[in-house]
Amino acid sequence: MSLIVHDLTVDVAARGRRAPARPIVRGVDLRVDDGERVGLVGPSGSGKSMVSRAILGILPPHLTAGGSVLLGDTQMIGADENIAASMRGSYTGAVFQNPAAALNPVRTVGQSIALPLRLHYELDRDEIRERVLRQMRAVELPERLESAYPHELSGGQRQRVAIAAALVTSPRLIIADEPTTALDAVVQRRIVDLLVSLVDDLGSSLLFITHDFAVLKRATTRCYVMEAGRIVEEGATEALLHDARHAVTQSLVEAATALSLRGGEEA
Numbered sequence: 001m002s003l004i005v006h007d008l009t010v011d012v013a014a015r016g017r018r019a020p021a022r023p024i025v026r027g028v029d030l031r032v033d034d035g036e037r038v039g040l041v042g043p044s045g046s047g048k049s050m051v052s053r054a055i056l057g058i059l060p061p062h063l064t065a066g067g068s069v070l071l072g073d074t075q076m077i078g079a080d081e082n083i084a085a086s087m088r089g090s091y092t093g094a095v096f097q098n099p100a101a102a103l104n105p106v107r108t109v110g111q112s113i114a115l116p117l118r119l120h121y122e123l124d125r126d127e128i129r130e131r132v133l134r135q136m137r138a139v140e141l142p143e144r145l146e147s148a149y150p151h152e153l154s155g156g157q158r159q160r161v162a163i164a165a166a167l168v169t170s171p172r173l174i175i176a177d178e179p180t181t182a183l184d185a186v187v188q189r190r191i192v193d194l195l196v197s198l199v200d201d202l203g204s205s206l207l208f209i210t211h212d213f214a215v216l217k218r219a220t221t222r223c224y225v226m227e228a229g230r231i232v233e234e235g236a237t238e239a240l241l242h243d244a245r246h247a248v249t250q251s252l253v254e255a256a257t258a259l260s261l262r263g264g265e266e267a
């Protein structure tokens with residue numbers, strides 16, 4: 001499913017005269033075509049997460065979005081909450097940074113993966129269990145973990161559960177917001193490669209948000225670079241890695257190269 005973002009703004013709402021409205025995201029244009037894997041990269045605080053939340057219609061209550069976000073044919077900005085929720089449930093899947101926080105501690109692995117199916121589809125128990133087990137195999141989680149709780153899992157396993165839950169409804173667009181930041185380098189690479197192969201198997205689109213160009217190189221073909229709430233550069237990921245024009249892009253590429261050199265790996 002295509003995503004077309006045009007002139008997106010996010011503001012902190014004014015709170016009286018002493019706290020006027022404060023802009024966080026300004027005039028963001030980006031698109032992800034059907035089946036395309038695109039990156040959104042930028043330093044900490046540049047506004048990446050606010051863009052992803054505005055796309056999904058899940059901004060914190062005191063923030064407001066303007067402009068246009070088209071998910072397929074559906075306008076998400078200003079959409080009725082029922083429509084936005086149904087788009088989120090049926091057509092998009094989201095994987096966020098901290099799976100320990102994203103997973104409900106009192107839900108088992110099986111229950112967490114089953115939840116989107118229970119909420120958005122009318123399936124019987126056996127069908128749900130079959131889909132859950134199939135999804136666990138897809139993310140390489142052993143079946144015995146179906147009844148485990150998040151605190152019994154490693155960080156990598158938790159992120160596999162989060163990916164399984166995000167992809168169990170076969171969403172047409174997956175938004176991954178720093179999904180591997182909390183993981184060590186080897187686990188990080190495995191999770192990124194897994195996510196990419198699952199997205200490609202589904203034929204879905206991916207918007208991958210990160211500050212790390214080494215990750216973008218594995219996951220995306222094209223990316224947008226953000227600084228201070230605006231897009232400052234865009235292009236093919238490989239081209240940006242070798243010929244970045246903007247200082248922010250150059251420093252993110254250098255940081256990724258330095259990190260990977262320290263780890264003895266190619267960026």
Ligand SMILES: Nc1ncnc2c1ncn2[C@@H]1O[C@H](COP(=O)(O)OP(=O)(O)OP(=O)(O)O)[C@@H](O)[C@H]1O
Binds near residue numbers: 043045047050060063
């Ligand atoms: N709930 C909030 N209320 C007000 N301002 C916020 C809120 N969340 C984030 N901000 C501000 O919005 C700006 C963009 O934050 P955002 O989280 O989108 O950045 P980011 O690029 O995703 O950073 P990181 O890589 O560290 O996650 C920052 O200046 C931040 O302080």
